[in-house]
Amino acid sequence: MKWLHFLLSHSIFISICAVALCFQTYSILHLTHNNYVYGFTFFATLGSYNFYWLISKYSFSRGVRAGVFLRANRTYILLFSLAGIGMLYCLWFLEGYYFYITTAIGLTLLYSLPLWPFRFVSFTKKAGFLKTILLAATWAWVTVMIPAAHAQESATPTAILFFARFCFMLQLCILFDMRDMKIDKIHSLHSLATDVSRRTLSIIMYVVFGMYIIAGILVRQHFNDTPQLIAFALTGLLVWIVYRLSLSKERGYFFYYFLVDGLMLISPAATYIAAI
DSSP states (O other): OHHHHHHHHTTHHHHHHHHHHHHHHHHHTTOOOOHHHHHHHHHHHHHHHHHHHHHHHHHTSTTOOHHHHHHHTHHHHHHHHHHHHHHHHHHTTOGGGHHHHHHHHHHHHHHHGGGSSOGGGGGGGGOHHHHHHHHHHHHHIIIIITTTTTOGGGHHHHHHHHHHHHHHHHHHHHHHHHHTHHHHHHTTOOOHHHHSOHHHHHHHHHHHHHHHHHHHHHHHHHTTOHHHHHHHHHHHHHHHHHHHHHHHSOOOHHIIIIIIHHHHHHHHHHHHHHHO
């Protein structure tokens, strides 16, 4: 299982999930697929997550000598560097996407601000609610707006899909916030789970899930796509089951990084099957 742990812990699996969500966007909106968008999404996700892990490890290991830190995290550094090269290569072929890509990079940097070792950004550690929303919005932007960058004729379904994807990702982000609540409090980091009561968080989950279902149905009805509607209903049910499982008892590493993140792979898989 070491190989699976490596794929999960170094964000390779979640990068594949990001590509799958882009595939789902192309399929639902009936757009022409762009392999360079797939490549950029994979490398951008891989680079941004390894960058986040590096900066978080540095933030939580003050006083460690630079040489020791670099040796301990050489794999993260290597993957971040390779991802950067891959991003630059794909960017060469994505000239008309620069606005969307620049926005995505800006959102990613904003999300990492609470971990930066500078006093002038320390106030961002208290922006718990915004931090959770920002991460979900970043995922929705990258996996919907970049693939649909040139789909002006599909503006309405794109906007609805963006909102549905945002709600989908917000649910997953809340699950991780709930898991990390104790650790976040130790490091004085805020999230939606640390800033509201458990009951309020449950209400938020119910509301977000309801909006996700409504938006998902609307975007599929726009194209009169009954098989996709059935696939979406099954995916929505699975999302709710995973949420309920997370509440039943304390779950481990593979539950979150394989099953919860895996929902981002299962949903596009359902879309693919429905399209056959």
